[in-house]
Amino acid sequence: MEPAEGSADELSALMVRYQQGDGRAFEDLYRALSPPLRRYLISLTRNTTVADDLLQETFLQLHRARHTYQCDRPVRPWAFAIARHAFLMDRRTKSRKGFDLFPEGEAPDLPVPPEVEGLADRQALSKALRSVPKDRREALVLHHVVGLSFQEIGATLGIRGGAAKLRAHRGMVMLREILLGPGRAGEAG
């Protein structure tokens, strides 16, 4: 599992400096948060161009809402919740205007959990991940790809940490079943 960049305390200290108007702190925060946020947004949008647009929108929303961050709370669930909201708002706007929610074009390179990387080639893994129901896939990606704890995932998604763990586990079991066939999911460890 790849940990989300930056320790919780470092991120919290950066956020406090950012709230005080320190531009360098914002840049450091961007460096620390943009890769995991981008991976998460790619898994949601299935399109790198849309994900990059939403990454910028996320940081703009994060900037407007920077006063809502409280220093005794972790930064990552706060930032990921804003990213998720940016995605949902974008999807709602596009849906209302009749746009294609998952436009083709750039090949959607879904981030894949390292635990299953050896089970098939990248394209098959990406296709299998797309077959996992959305809520399970989201918890799976946030834990196994982005590296959030289940508590952090719970805070991001507005569910209990236990429910996040269950979703991620069921998602992983389903992913293995798709790749290996039913009944052989446990064999891959």
Next chain:
Amino acid sequence: MTAPAITMSDPKMTNENETALPEALRRAIYADLKPVKPLAPPFQRSILLVPWTLLALATFWSKFGLRPNLPQLGAVLAWGLSAAQLLLALMVAAAALRESTPGSGLPRTTLWACALGALGFHLAGLALAFRQSPFPSPPGLASVEINACLYYEFLIAAPLLLIGLWLLSRGLSFRPATAGALAGLAAGLLADSSWRLICPFTFPSHVLLSHTGPILSMVAIGAALGALIERLRPDRRR
């Protein structure tokens, strides 16, 4: 001043260099990089609702006096239940304010439990008061006088709801209708916690219509206004 919206994909943002800050984003952030004061924790912010509640109680106490059957109810069923309902309402308000802080909203089941628990406590308080002192409708009293409670409960609750919505609007709610409904519930419960010390009637047809009714109305109004305010905010429109 709000940062200008960026909707175009920045060509500098590539897979190889995903940590590079796009120039357009940097400009937008630096154009509006003033220090901000972080919001206080939710429960601390919810305390702002207390002064109006106490002011309303003091005003109506001096105008109408306390309920005449207060001695029959006893301190626990009168003052104790009111104080407990006030505390529960503040907890509901804090849950609403958590909704306006990204990444700290409570799970849906917890919110339901919190809301239904607070409403259940209110109903149990009404039932206990009726059991202890079944204060009937006095003969000759017009229903409009009995249901004056409706008017006064709304009079106390409406400003509380506005304060709650103002507190919510300072944050960023992802479920604005839910947050607004909780703010409405808190406003209704707070209003009733003070008005129940004034109104002597305990018969169910009165308390359910004139005491529980306004609380439920506040929930509906809060949900509608919460969603509306969030939609009308200029920096949230896309």
